[in-house]
Amino acid sequence: MPANSAYNQELARLFTRVGQDDFAEQLVITLKSLVPVDDATILVYPDKALPIIEYFEVPETMATSTLDMFVAGAFMLDPYYQAASRDRRFGVFRLRDLAPAGFRDSEYYKTWYKRCGYQDECGFLLPNGDQGFINIALGRTRPRNKFSPQQVAALASIQPVIAVLCQQHWQTMPTQGAVNLRAQLHTALQEFGSSLLTEREAQVINLVLHGHSTKTLAEKLSISVETVKLHRKHAYAKLEVGSQAELFYLFLDSLMSAGDYAGGDTLVAYLQPPPRPCL
The missing domain is CATH 3.30.450.40 (GAF domain)
Incomplete structure (x- = not known):
């Protein structure tokens, strides 16, 4: 001491x-x-x-x-x-x-x-x-x-x-039967972009969000640096983002607008056009 x-x-x-x-x-x-x-x-x-x-x-x-x-x-x-x-x-x-x-x-x-x-x-x-x-x-x-x-x-x-x-x-309070909100968010992060991207593109995007460099990303996925760049370029085009900043805020915006999340890619509901008003 x-x-x-x-x-x-x-x-x-x-x-x-x-x-x-x-x-x-x-x-x-x-x-x-x-x-x-x-x-x-x-x-x-x-x-x-x-x-x-x-x-x-x-x-x-x-x-x-x-x-x-x-x-x-x-x-x-x-x-x-x-x-x-x-x-x-x-x-x-x-x-x-x-x-x-x-x-x-x-x-x-x-x-x-x-x-x-x-x-x-x-x-x-x-x-x-x-x-x-x-x-x-x-x-x-x-x-x-x-x-x-x-x-x-x-x-x-x-x-x-x-x-x-x-x-x-901060003794932990019993949570049996309660909704596991953190598990839901983990699923949302894992599924982010899956409705628009290939499995490999979604993996690349997930690791980009976590802060991995191109080099460490290539090492984790056992692919070349050039292949990582290609997957990232294709993913950005499909998601209509031009930078890591836009990707980050797209993920957060889609997550925070998900409401009662029930699984799947949060972009599905986020990118859906609003219903037309009844005349």
């Missing part, structure tokens, strides 16, 4: 705040007493439901929040979410530990991380129930101000006690 008197005092306060409304705020204060942090976000993912924002600071570099878009479905493209939900990886990670090569060129990165002004991120992923988890995101926004290996190690050393306190505070 770190020999830091300020941290130890804040940690003692944190123990007394479990179950109280100000627990998340005190948690951030405790972490900031150990490692310098410019802003923080705490997201709690129940077993089946959409993420719940328990704490959020708006960085000075960010005029408006993108959290509404994030909670509506963009979170599925986040490397931290992918690591916890798909791979069940837990611990303390820097963004570069989890993101695919080329992620910084993705529209998701530009919309979320770059708009927040992040220079670096270090986050806790903590299990909470069978499929639930907690993501504590700590950001650095000042130029050339990144988390050092020593600071990451300090955060990792306190992970066990932080995990226990968070699990006690």
Whole structure:
């Protein structure tokens, strides 16, 4: 445990705040007493439901929040979410530990991380129930101000006690019989474009949305870089988009307009012309 008197005092306060409304705020204060942090976000993912924002600071570099878009479905493209939900990886990670090569060129990165002004991120992923988890995101926004290996190690050393306190505070509620909203969104992402694209084109588009570069995409699919470019070109033409930005917003718009999603490609209903008014 770190020999830091300020941290130890804040940690003692944190123990007394479990179950109280100000627990998340005190948690951030405790972490900031150990490692310098410019802003923080705490997201709690129940077993089946959409993420719940328990704490959020708006960085000075960010005029408006993108959290509404994030909670509506963009979170599925986040490397931290992918690591916890798909791979069940837990611990303390820097963004570069989890993101695919080329992620910084993705529209998701530009919309979320770059708009927040992040220079670096270090986050806790903590299990909470069978499929639930907690993501504590700590950001650095000042130029050339990144988390050092020593600071990451300090955060990792306190992970066990932080995990226990968070699990006690955000105990998972029973969700048997409830609609699995996150599973529905995973299906929507997997099926996106399938009504218009070939199977390979849809695979390419899915990986593009996740931030993979042309090179890593080719490696994942065991095809050449030129073949990847050809599939992407054909997919963009069929979807009538000209860039990764347009592809990203087409996916989000079709997802958010889906309403009571029952499966299949969200583009089917999204691209359907509105009914003509009765005369």
